[in-house]
Amino acid sequence: MYVLGIETSCDETSAAVIKDGTQLLSNIVASQDELHEPYGGVVPELASRCHIEKIESIVDLSLEKASISLEDINGIAVTSGPGLVGSLVVGLSYAKALSYAKKIPFYGVNHLEAHLHAIFLEKKIEYPFIGLLVSGGHTSLYDIRGVGNYTLLGSTVDDACGEAFDKVAKILGLGYPGGRKIDEIAKKGNAKAILFPRPRLKEDDLNFSFSGLKTAVLNYCQKLGKSLSEVERNDIAASFQETVVETLLQKSLKALEKMQYPKLVIAGGVAANSRLRAAFQHMSKEKNIELFIPSLKLCTDNAAMVGALGYHYLVAGQKAPFSLNAYATTSSSQASF
Template sequence: MLLLCLESSCDETSAAVVRAGREVLSNVIASQVDVHARYGGVVPELASRKHLEALPVVIAEALDKAQVDIGAIEGVAVTRGPGLVGALLVGLAAAKALAFARGIPWVGVHHIEGHALAIQLEREVAYPFVCLIVSGGHTHLYRVDGVGRYRTLGRTLDDAAGEAYDKVAKLLGLGYPGGAVMDRLAAEGDPEAIVFPRPLLHQDNLDFSFSGIKTAVLNYVNRQSAPIAGQHLKDLAAGFQRAAVEVLTAKALRALDATGMRRLVVAGGVACNRGLRQALQQAAAQRDIEVFFPSPLLCTDNAAMLGVAAQDYLQRGFASPLDLNALASWPLDRAGDDFSRDLH
């Protein structure tokens, strides 16, 4: 099928054209970073308004870049949740209107399901595999047995990893979003100069906690007699990153051991982090496991990633009804429940 995919779960407005759930013909993203940066985080009402403005533009651009007319689109995919409800409703309304006007099926896809399957747009990774989702809003470990077949292995008990990165960056005056800035600074710092705690690292479970690392940074900054800058700032960033990456890596490897699997997919915005990539690639070489990362564009919130699951659902006739509503919270384990028991 030739699908038009729409993403509006948070502060990126995206439209993509995907063929057969594998070939990305276009993937257009309009960022709202400049809008929210002055507030140090995403303002839901502003996000919704910006989606309303940007969605018609990115749809037109996606069709133009794919050299496809709207009449050729055979189905529509859209993020149903989880996310900011107001933002999600903008995408849902557009998807319903397009599907109704064209008389074609549409499907509401789980945002994290899109991230977990995004790697399939670039290379075929056989099921089952363990997936580490690590972003500003999510830090989860899943067992992925196929489209619509997911089991939660572990989750963050408080802050997501990306959220901790952004909050520490804000604390240090590095602006929002600060994850990429922290990563760049960490590459030039000494990770042993300042040691931060590794919450839950040695506990026999697959859950995460990042609020303690964030608080440890705050306490360290408050003890300093002068502003942190120069090499001191780089060392702090490196120490924080080493702690966060060590926890993420250890838990991911533990999940592989617990499931007996040898394939790990890492997805979400923090999957772009160079420290995390290096740590997991080193572990892969030492332990004879395979680790897969989508390209940076597919790690961010984007519409193309929805095409993998949408193709599968629509091809099997599992379309969404026009009264489907957005979900701010939606466990990935239940992503396939609205379609059919046959998925399981």
């Protein structure tokens, strides 16, 4: 079965072709980073206009790269939420139009559920496992027992960790998007130089908090009261990053212990962070935990994960009605996730 995946939830226009749920035939991702950089963050109106300009050529390119035509496609999986509604409707409307014109069933995929299933394009994993989602808009731990069978164990009570990376990058004058830049300069810094508060680590629950940490970085920089030297900037980035990674690590261990599962999957853009990857690898060896993190291209937004997850719903005969709407947050949606 060939599935065309379409993803336009934020500032990446992406299309992919997946064969039989796991074989990646193409995965085209057009980033809008340059467009939003001057504003220091995603401008929703610009994002949706850019998706409109690119969607047709990106879908065409994904089919071309996969060496198949639309006639060969058996199902379309498209992100219907959560995300920026103005961006989501571009992909969703395009999927509906293709579905109507070519009589191909389509299915609306939850973006977070897709992130957590990206790993299945690279690895075969038996359920159940703990899923740690670390992205630009979310930081959550899930008990994952199958497709569509999830229990939320904990999540951030304020900022997402990706958001904290982006905001701290802004404080340090690194520009947008900041996560990757912090990762880069932190390699030259001393992670023990500054002891920032470890948010919610003492709390027994599985929730996170990153807003206080971001404020602590801001206060630290303001106290220095001058423009930062390269060494100071690198040390702040490294110390901040270490605090985030340590928090994610401790809470993940708590979740693994609570559920008595020996498997952990990490997903979302922050899973691309090199320090996070190294720290979790180390922990997995020490604690005998099976660890799964997708390759870098499958951590940030992409349509491959949408197609791979959508396959399971489409193959089960599920299809969305043309009345399906985009939704901004999971709680405001009809989604089961």
